[in-house]
Amino acid sequence: MTDTTRKAARPVGPAAPAGPPPPSAARRPRRWRGVTPWLFLIAPLALLIAFTYAPIVNMVAYSFTDWDGVSPELRYTGAENYTELFTRPELFEVFFVSGYYLAASAVQIGAALYFATILSFNVRFRGFFKGVLFFPYLINGVAIGFVFLYFFQDGGTLDAILGLFGYDGDRAWLGTPTSANVSLAGVSVWRYLGLNFVLFLGAIQSIPGELYEAAELDGANRWQQFRHIIAPGIRPVLSLSVILSVSGSLSVFEIPYIMTGGATGTETFVIQTVKLAFQFNKTGLASAAAVVLLLIILAVTWVQRRLVPDDKVDLV
DSSP states (O other): HHHHHHHHHSSSOOOOOOOOOOOHHHHHHHHHHHHHHHHHHHHHHHHHHHIHHHHHHHHHTTTTTTSSOOOOOOOOOOHHHHHHHHOOGGGGGGGGGGGHHHHHHHHHHHHHHHHHHHHHHHOOTHHHHHHHHHHHHHHHHHHHHHHHHHSSSSTTTHHHHHHTTTSSSSSOOTTTTHHHHHHHHHHHHHHHHHHHHHHHHHHHHHHOOHHHHHHHTTOOOOHIIIIIIIHHHHHHHHHHHHHHHHHHHTOHHHHHHHHHTTTTOOOOOHHHHHHHHHHHHOOHHHHHHHHHHHHHHHHHHHHHHHHHHOOOOOOO
């Protein structure tokens, strides 16, 4: 009895520390940590490969054949399509049309930067103007093409507006190569202005507000603030916008195809490529043209990146 009581009264000490977990249990969470990101990437990588890289590989393969887009048989022709492209200068003359869109891109970037700078400060109805500028980018390109097709027609909306200011007489705005290309380039400015505006506005608003306060205390005006604070702060976004504008100018398709179909000297390289594939059934030659356009855009982008490197900007 006494022994039992002593055993029961004996204080219970702390539990002995557990030994280290087995190596397999410690490695399992680390292994899952490394696999988890790839599990999330499976779906987007599959879509990227299926709808981007696989078509590019097929396009390059078709460019070495005489496939007509319909026949199940493909005949390998080597570099014959590329030889035909570079020996027919009229196939590259359409790149002169891109000059109108390059000039329009400069106007577009300048206007977007101006509006983004103005609306980044306290302005009345700032939210309303932001919506007005960004709204055209949300509209479907086909709808924009049809709207402006009626806008520029003889005696249409543009002529009616000009008539209010004393301009009398109908004009075929899409009837000559110069006026047609200028009109189409103006439509592209109206449509894509909102995209650059949003990019610039986000970059400007990411600049610390203390810099503006310090500049105002030093007596800097708005132009000086733009020159020494805003312009250096948005340089990477500005470089990206220029790259997108140049590549977009070289591959214009939607607006001229809907409004003129490439007529009246408005045919672009992409419209010409589409006609080669679906109108003349020269899918192999069209694929070679698409490969050449891709290489030109990559080369232009590389040159731009070399001329304007993406340096890290540190204003603070």
